[in-house]
Amino acid sequence: MSxxxxxxQRRDGGPAPWVAPVAGATGAALAVVGSLLTWGExxxxxxxxxxxxxxxxxxxxxxxxxxxxxxxFLATPLARLPLLAAVAGVLSxxxxxxxxxxxxxxxxxxxxxxxxxxxxxxxxxxxxxxxxSDYGSAPGVWLVLATSVLSVTAAVWTVVQAGQLLxxxxxxxxxxxxxxxx
Numbered sequence: 001m002s003x004x005x006x007x008x009q010r011r012d013g014g015p016a017p018w019v020a021p022v023a024g025a026t027g028a029a030l031a032v033v034g035s036l037l038t039w040g041e042x043x044x045x046x047x048x049x050x051x052x053x054x055x056x057x058x059x060x061x062x063x064x065x066x067x068x069x070x071x072x073f074l075a076t077p078l079a080r081l082p083l084l085a086a087v088a089g090v091l092s093x094x095x096x097x098x099x100x101x102x103x104x105x106x107x108x109x110x111x112x113x114x115x116x117x118x119x120x121x122x123x124x125x126x127x128x129x130x131x132x133s134d135y136g137s138a139p140g141v142w143l144v145l146a147t148s149v150l151s152v153t154a155a156v157w158t159v160v161q162a163g164q165l166l167x168x169x170x171x172x173x174x175x176x177x178x179x180x181x182x
Contacts, residue, residue: 018077020157020161021074021158023157024069024073024088024155027092027150027151028066028148030147030150031065031095031151034062034144035062035063035140037140038138039102039141040109040110040113041138043134044128044133051138052109052113057102058099058101059144065095066091066151068088069091069151072087072088072091073155082162085155086158088151089156093152099142099144103141107135109135110129111125111129114132
């Protein structure tokens with residue numbers, strides 16, 4: 001759609017073409033923050049309550065995926081390539097999957113804590129895990145999950161709003177012609 005078509009769309013009450021990528025970037029930025037927060041809590045009879053940081057486990061992966069999605073969402077309106085938002089959406093699906101595994105299966109974070117933070121593997125991991133009296137998910141993992149779903153939705157919205165992943169040759173010629181006039 002040419003610049004004229006975008007102006008017409010906004011006058012008709014449709015969203016500006018940068019709204020969806022900004023929503024996706026906001027979701028990705030909040031997923032970065034959530035990756036740095038507490039993802040779980042464990043209670044051990046001898047050690048008491050312990051928090052599991054996102055970076056102690058899968059939060060490292062969600063952090064990098066969210067940073068990648070953030071950069072791609074920010075580049076989408078600048079480059080006018082909805083394909084970038086589609087790739088950002090794929091990265092956000094990865095953050096949804098990893099955070100969902102940890103949010104709905106808090107034993108995953110607890111096992112990662114026993115294995116990586118306490119340095120216990122194999123049979124020792126199972127023994128210590130069996131001694132945990134309680135474990136659960138914390139707000140950080142839920143923040144990553146919710147905001148990553150927002151980013152996936154924004155990626156789909158961007159592609160649907162654009163109607164295509166790559167600009168049409170005619171649109172490129174019009175844009176080049178506008179630049180040449182300046």
